[in-house]
Amino acid sequence: MLLDKSVNHDEVLLRTLAGRNFYASIQTVVKQKSDGQLLLYGIIEDISERKHAEQVINELNETLMKRAQELESVNKELEAFSYSVSHDLRAPLRALDGFSRILLDEYQDRLDDKAKDRLSRIRKAAQTMSGLIDDLLQLSRITRVELTVKPVNLSQLATDIIVELQKEASEHQVSCIIQDNVTALGDAKLLRIVLVNLLGNAWKFTRNTDQAVIEFGVRSSETESTTIYYVRDNGAGFDMAYADKLFKAFQRLHSANEFPGTGIGLATVYRIILKHSGRIWAQSEIGQGACFYFTLGK
Amino acid sequence: MEKTILLVEDNPDDEELTLHAMAMHNLANQIVVARDGVEALDYLFGTGRFTGRNPNDLPTVVLLDINLPKLNGIEVLKRIRSEQLTQLLPVVLLTSSNEEEDRLKSYSLGANSYVRKPVDFEEFIKVAGQLGLYWILINQPAV
Numbered sequence: 033m034l035l036d037k038s039v040n041h042d043e044v045l046l047r048t049l050a051g052r053n054f055y056a057s058i059q060t061v062v063k064q065k066s067d068g069q070l071l072l073y074g075i076i077e078d079i080s081e082r083k084h085a086e087q088v089i090n091e092l093n094e095t096l097m098k099r100a101q102e103l104e105s106v107n108k109e110l111e112a113f114s115y116s117v118s119h120d121l122r123a124p125l126r127a128l129d130g131f132s133r134i135l136l137d138e139y140q141d142r143l144d145d146k147a148k149d150r151l152s153r154i155r156k157a158a159q160t161m162s163g164l165i166d167d168l169l170q171l172s173r174i175t176r177v178e179l180t181v182k183p184v185n186l187s188q189l190a191t192d193i194i195v196e197l198q199k200e201a202s203e204h205q206v207s208c209i210i211q212d213n214v215t216a217l218g219d220a221k222l223l224r225i226v227l228v229n230l231l232g233n234a235w236k237f238t239r240n241t242d243q244a245v246i247e248f249g250v251r252s253s254e255t256e257s258t259t260i261y262y263v264r265d266n267g268a269g270f271d272m273a274y275a276d277k278l279f280k281a282f283q284r285l286h287s288a289n290e291f292p293g294t295g296i297g298l299a300t301v302y303r304i305i306l307k308h309s310g311r312i313w314a315q316s317e318i319g320q321g322a323c324f325y326f327t328l329g330k
Numbered sequence: 331m332e333k334t335i336l337l338v339e340d341n342p343d344d345e346e347l348t349l350h351a352m353a354m355h356n357l358a359n360q361i362v363v364a365r366d367g368v369e370a371l372d373y374l375f376g377t378g379r380f381t382g383r384n385p386n387d388l389p390t391v392v393l394l395d396i397n398l399p400k401l402n403g404i405e406v407l408k409r410i411r412s413e414q415l416t417q418l419l420p421v422v423l424l425t426s427s428n429e430e431e432d433r434l435k436s437y438s439l440g441a442n443s444y445v446r447k448p449v450d451f452e453e454f455i456k457v458a459g460q461l462g463l464y465w466i467l468i469n470q471p472a473v
Binding site: 115118119120122123124125126127129130131132133134155158159162166 | 341343344347350396397425426427428429431447448449450451452454
């Protein structure tokens with residue numbers, strides 16, 4: 033049956049004399065000598081380990097697929113969750129703020145100052161929470177969105193944002209120095225959020241600074257191959273000892289009384305920069321202003 | 331004919347606040363409230379609780395919330411656009427959500443406007459006034 037034939041890497045289950053089963057790969061050539069005697073040349077290779085490795089890989093693949101499915105369903109759940117937050121969490125806040133305002137309005141001659149103050153606090157808290165919800169939703173959205181990468185004129189974006197900041201707080205005098213023609217490859221919507229936060233922070237933390245200056249530009253460097261963008265201010269600054277907390281959600285380095293904020297802004301910025309495969313870091317000294325540097329892409 | 335605004339709102343707090351805000355601009359008398367999507371359609375087509383109402387007396391504008399029990403705002407909008415009688419009726423989504431998905435769906439289904447209800451009540455009063463003024467006094471309807 034095997035006459036002048038060969039067997040190539042056939043896998044068979046064999047048993048050793050000691051009774052152990054093992055998978056083997058057989059390679060054999062059958063020859064017939066002139067006297068009619070049959071000769072078998074061959075190799076029997078114990079492939080139990082390879083078989084075992086294959087099985088492990090298959091199992092791993094299955095686990096991975098299961099994980100991917102789980103992740104997808106978690107993602108969907110998260111999406112449904114933030115959708116519901118977006119819809120359902122604001123209505124009660126609107127009621128808190130609205131009815132407090134109506135009380136302040138309709139009962140103003142019957143409420144003493146203390147009562148009015150307390151109602152104002154309810155309103156302020158409701159509005160703070162509404163801001164928190166907006167910022168959190170934005171943070172979670174950034175994780176979910178796909179980047180649309182295009183050339184973006186950052187100088188133009190920065191100028192537009194400064195104009196908006198000036199409109200909101202015209203009493204705050206700031207000299208803004210924006211370098212011309214700074215461009216980047218990235219997602220315009222997300223890079224806008226980065227600059228809104230960094231310039232917004234610079235604006236906020238120079239509130240008590242005489243002759244406030246905010247700068248945006250590219251750091252010229254001969255050694256660096258990647259472009260380093262920066263936003264610098266000469267405001268309140270922060271203690272570098274807490275620099276590692278800067279980009280974590282809900283971490284604030286100033287009290288809400290001093291400088292209000294939700295503590296989500298820089299966490300959002302960090303996620304956007306990470307999504308662009310970039311880096312962000314800061315340098316500061318208390319009372320000496322702060323400078324935020326970031327790169328986009330490797 | 332008296333101009334009316336159909337407000338579709340299931341949350342009693344939001345209803346009260348919207349009515350209050352509208353009253354600040356003397357617009358409260360013109361508002362009819364439907365408390366879910368089915369009721370809104372019943373009002374428009376003179377069915378259910380509104381059997382006998384003349385469906386040809388259309389409101390000037392519908393202020394439609396998205397998150398509604400039974401039929402949600404998006405489904406109501408779809409029905410409004412699919413009926414000949416109401417296909418050109420101005421519909422403004424007035425909602426808490428600022429989800430892009432909701433805005434896209436609303437506009438692609440033929441919403442005339444999409445307005446987010448602010449949490450700050452002073453802002454809300456302004457928004458209500460501008461909406462009322464625009465849709466009741468400035469806008470010229472198709473029919």
